[in-house]
Amino acid sequence: MSTAGHGAAVRIESCGKTFADGTRALDPATLDIARGETLVLLGPSGCGKTTMLRIIAGLELPDTGGKVLFDGKDMTLVPIERRNVGMVFQSYALFPNMTVADNIAYGLKIRGVARDERAARVAELVTLTNITGLENRRIDQLSGGQRQRVALARAVAIRPGILLLDEPLTALDAALRDRLRGELNRLLRALGITTIYVTHDQAEAMELGDRIVVMRKGAIAQIGTPREVYFAPKDRFVAEFIGAANIIEAPIENGAMILPGGRLPIDGGATIANATVMIRPETIRVADAGAGQLSGTVDSVSFIGDRQRIVVSGASGKPLNVDASNTIQAKVGDRVGLSIAADAVRLLPSEP
Amino acid sequence: MSQKSFVWFCLLPLAVVTTAFFLLPMARLVVAGAEGPHGLAGYLAILTEGRYRATLINTVLLAAATTVVTLIVATIAGMFLQRHRFPGRAVLIAMLTFPLAFPGVVVGFMIILLAGRQGLIGDLSNRIFGEKFVFAYSIYGLFLGYLYFSIPRVILTIMAAVQKLDIGLEEAARSLGASPWAVQRDVVLPALAPAFVASGAIAFATAMGAFGTAFTLATNIDVLPMLIYTEFTLAANFATSAALSVGLGLITWLILALARTFSGSAVAAAG
Numbered sequence: 118m119s120t121a122g123h124g125a126a127v128r129i130e131s132c133g134k135t136f137a138d139g140t141r142a143l144d145p146a147t148l149d150i151a152r153g154e155t156l157v158l159l160g161p162s163g164c165g166k167t168t169m170l171r172i173i174a175g176l177e178l179p180d181t182g183g184k185v186l187f188d189g190k191d192m193t194l195v196p197i198e199r200r201n202v203g204m205v206f207q208s209y210a211l212f213p214n215m216t217v218a219d220n221i222a223y224g225l226k227i228r229g230v231a232r233d234e235r236a237a238r239v240a241e242l243v244t245l246t247n248i249t250g251l252e253n254r255r256i257d258q259l260s261g262g263q264r265q266r267v268a269l270a271r272a273v274a275i276r277p278g279i280l281l282l283d284e285p286l287t288a289l290d291a292a293l294r295d296r297l298r299g300e301l302n303r304l305l306r307a308l309g310i311t312t313i314y315v316t317h318d319q320a321e322a323m324e325l326g327d328r329i330v331v332m333r334k335g336a337i338a339q340i341g342t343p344r345e346v347y348f349a350p351k352d353r354f355v356a357e358f359i360g361a362a363n364i365i366e367a368p369i370e371n372g373a374m375i376l377p378g379g380r381l382p383i384d385g386g387a388t389i390a391n392a393t394v395m396i397r398p399e400t401i402r403v404a405d406a407g408a409g410q411l412s413g414t415v416d417s418v419s420f421i422g423d424r425q426r427i428v429v430s431g432a433s434g435k436p437l438n439v440d441a442s443n444t445i446q447a448k449v450g451d452r453v454g455l456s457i458a459a460d461a462v463r464l465l466p467s468e469p
Numbered sequence: 470m471s472q473k474s475f476v477w478f479c480l481l482p483l484a485v486v487t488t489a490f491f492l493l494p495m496a497r498l499v500v501a502g503a504e505g506p507h508g509l510a511g512y513l514a515i516l517t518e519g520r521y522r523a524t525l526i527n528t529v530l531l532a533a534a535t536t537v538v539t540l541i542v543a544t545i546a547g548m549f550l551q552r553h554r555f556p557g558r559a560v561l562i563a564m565l566t567f568p569l570a571f572p573g574v575v576v577g578f579m580i581i582l583l584a585g586r587q588g589l590i591g592d593l594s595n596r597i598f599g600e601k602f603v604f605a606y607s608i609y610g611l612f613l614g615y616l617y618f619s620i621p622r623v624i625l626t627i628m629a630a631v632q633k634l635d636i637g638l639e640e641a642a643r644s645l646g647a648s649p650w651a652v653q654r655d656v657v658l659p660a661l662a663p664a665f666v667a668s669g670a671i672a673f674a675t676a677m678g679a680f681g682t683a684f685t686l687a688t689n690i691d692v693l694p695m696l697i698y699t700e701f702t703l704a705a706n707f708a709t710s711a712a713l714s715v716g717l718g719l720i721t722w723l724i725l726a727l728a729r730t731f732s733g734s735a736v737a738a739a740g
């Protein structure tokens with residue numbers, strides 16, 4: 118793919134954003150994105166992720182003192198039309214007065230690329246995004262998934278240095294979203310463009326991101342690879358936002374947490390009067406009564422198909438969610454033991 | 470009473486009113502137009518008789534010019550007013566839509582105050598150039614008056630259309646490298662096309678039929694409604710005035726239908 122290697126490195130330096138009405142959308146943040154990297158900005162709505170994307174795009178100006186650099190070049194005051202960024206919007210923002218092919222070729226036409234070359238590029242992109250045959254359709258004749266592909270094709274047609282995606286899959290239904298996520302992942306790897314991807318969906322973030330920036334209330338909560346933010350969340354917010362998590366508050370004495378259902382050894386534990394830990398549901402094993410470190414009573418069993426979610430009460434202060442293999446026979450009211458590896462218990466800083 | 474007959478029953482008053490006040494007078498007008506000394510050929514006179522034809526062309530050109538200029542002014546103003554918040558914005562919008570309430574006579578009166586023999590412009594030009602510029606009683610004064618009462622009819626429609634524009638479309642075009650001019654040309658104006666057709670049609674039809682302003686100003690110029698008035702009241706030429714009335718309606722309708730057809734593809738695509 119000829120677009121490979123066109124990526125630019127991005128640096129944003131103490132970029133904050135305060136809107137005219139005084140709302141603080143983004144606290145000053147500094148972030149480096151390597152050439153060719155896919156970085157995901159993840160967080161609930163209103164966390165500032167879209168604002169950060171729009172600052173990088175050039176659609177918003179950062180507050181005084183903030184800087185946006187592409188390959189070391191200061192782009193802060195360069196308007197979006199001269200930043201050479203490809204952008205995919207949540208609403209797709211396809212031009213309704215143009216055909217699919219005209220939409221894809223629009224950026225090339227603006228750049229004065231000759232008709233033949235435009236046609237060749239469009240042909241290349243419809244193949245890449247699996248929309249061959251739709252070139253002459255009007256936008257209102259397309260399904261949601263097809264629109265998403267057209268939007269993506271249009272954004273990469275100009276061989277952008279940076280590809281910016283603002284919740285590109287959110288408008289689609291769940292099954293289609295899953296399929297397109299995989300497709301998008303292959304495409305981004307093939308293109309090798311620096312990509313910044315905004316989403317509130319942690320599954321998308323996990324699959325697509327080389328690194329994930331978890332955001333909360335206008336600030337960066339954690340930056341790390343998907344594995345890092347999943348297994349080693351910095352705080353309770355990240356732990357609960359990424360995947361399912363059991364958050365337990367209890368005292369730790371001599372490296373073991375004191376719980377109603379028993380003593381739970383943890384890694385590197387000193388003595389803490391009021392500790393908060395996280396345990397992922399899939400790291401807890403259901404054992405026979407009496408085995409394992411903790412014991413409790415089965416509260417409910419939900420068979421999901423590939424696994425079952427068992428809720429066990431009495432083991433800790435509040436019921437524990439356990440993701441167990443779908444072959445385990447457990448009934449409501451059963452006494453069970455729970456076995457949890459010491460390194461699966463993650464100590465979190467206590468909330469102020 | 471069945472559901473169907475109930476619906477027909479409810480439609481009865483409408484049918485009566487339509488027949489009594491719309492269809493019957495219209496039919497009578499059409500018949501009257503053919504009752505002159507030349508019979509049906511009276512209708513042809515609109516096109517063959519020099520004075521009528523000149524008036525017709527005058528009227529169409531004036532209405533067309535009014536529509537085009539109104540669309541330009543109202544689009545720029547409407548887009549600005551919809552996209553910006555500033556002190557006095559509500560007052561400005563109210564002022565711009567105020568002329569909706571004025572009868573044509575008042576609009577004519579205002580044009581005379583502005584550009585008439587004792588008008589503001591004449592006064593100023595007299596002081597500066599030693600010459601009085603007076604154009605209230607010409608086609609320019611009429612044009613200004615039509616513009617004045619056409620803008621409010623268009624600006625509200627444009628503002629509503631601008632409000633519905635997806636800002637994302639403009640941002641997408643910019644991200645692809647489009648300059649502000651290109652964004653307007655390729656994205657904004659096509660998206661506003663349906664509003665242009667709808668509000669432009671109203672402006673055009675209103676300008677074609679406007680009487681009060683013309684009556685107040687038009688001593689030197691003939692527009693079709695004035696011609697109908699003079700033929701009807703002064704010359705008591707019922708057949709000709711009826712034929713001219715029917716002609717005015719038909720020609721306006723025809724031009725609007727043409728405009729709609731030509732812009733139809735653009736409107737459908739932008740819809």
